[in-house]
Structure formats: C-alpha cells, structure tokens
Amino acid sequence: MNIPLKPTGIVVDLKQRLLQINWEDGAQSVFDFDTLRRACPCAECRPWVHDLVKTTMPREPSDAVKNARGELGTMQDIQPVGTYALHFNWADGHTYGIYDWKYLREISPAYSTQVT
Numbered sequence: 001m002n003i004p005l006k007p008t009g010i011v012v013d014l015k016q017r018l019l020q021i022n023w024e025d026g027a028q029s030v031f032d033f034d035t036l037r038r039a040c041p042c043a044e045c046r047p048w049v050h051d052l053v054k055t056t057m058p059r060e061p062s063d064a065v066k067n068a069r070g071e072l073g074t075m076q077d078i079q080p081v082g083t084y085a086l087h088f089n090w091a092d093g094h095t096y097g098i099y100d101w102k103y104l105r106e107i108s109p110a111y112s113t114q115v116t
C-alpha cells in the first residue's frame with residue numbers, strides 16, 4: 001500500500017501569500033496562493049477530473065479558474081480536513097476544494113529540499 005507523505009509543519013504567510021509545507025521526508029513545498037487557488041481540485045474548477053466519462057483536460061481553464069483570486073483573509077481561512085487534507089476559504093468566494101496531502105505534493109512547484 002502506498003501511504004501518502006504527511007506534512008510535519010505548515011507555515012502560512014498571509015502577506016506574501018505563501019504557503020509552505022514541510023514534509024516528513026524532509027522536502028519542502030512552497031506554494032503561492034494564486035497557484036494553489038488555480039489548482040483547486042473541486043468539480044467546478046476541474047470538471048474533467050470528476051467527470052464520470054473522464055473527458056480529456058480542456059485547453060482552456062474553467063471560468064471558476066479564470067476568475068480566480070488567490071487571496072485569504074485570515075488564518076481561519078485555512079482549515080484542516082481531518083488529518084488528510086486542507087481546505088481554503090478563498091477571498092473570491094470559492095470554498096469547495098479539498099486539497100489532500102497527496103495532491104498538494106503532486107502539484108508542489110519544488111519537490112526538492114530548498115531554502116527560501
């Protein structure tokens with residue numbers, strides 16, 4: 001069984017709009033909020049992922065993604081979902097996406113350990 005890696009720490013910088021995840025294997029992922037927002041895995045942003053017939057990924061992002069604004073008001077806008085995921089209350093009113101650890105690791109802009 002493939003157990004997804006878990007974070008050992010999460011650091012949020014609301015001002016710089018950055019989210020850093022420290023993984024248990026020592027790697028670090030730094031996401032800017034815009035990237036995170038656009039990567040929202042919900043059915044509105046990524047209908048092709050949830051589509052039962054598995055349509056291919058469209059060239060154009062959905063409107064929900066095009067109009068996306070990666071902003072969070074307060075720390076309360078980032079909430080854990082059980083022990084497996086994070087949920088964001090984005091300032092553009094979009095609150096559907098559940099980002100599990102596996103997905104966050106997949107979309108991580110930098111897998112390798114780095115100092116930022």
Ligand SMILES: [Zn+2]
Pocket residue numbers: 040041042043044045046064094096097
């Ligand atoms: Zn979404």
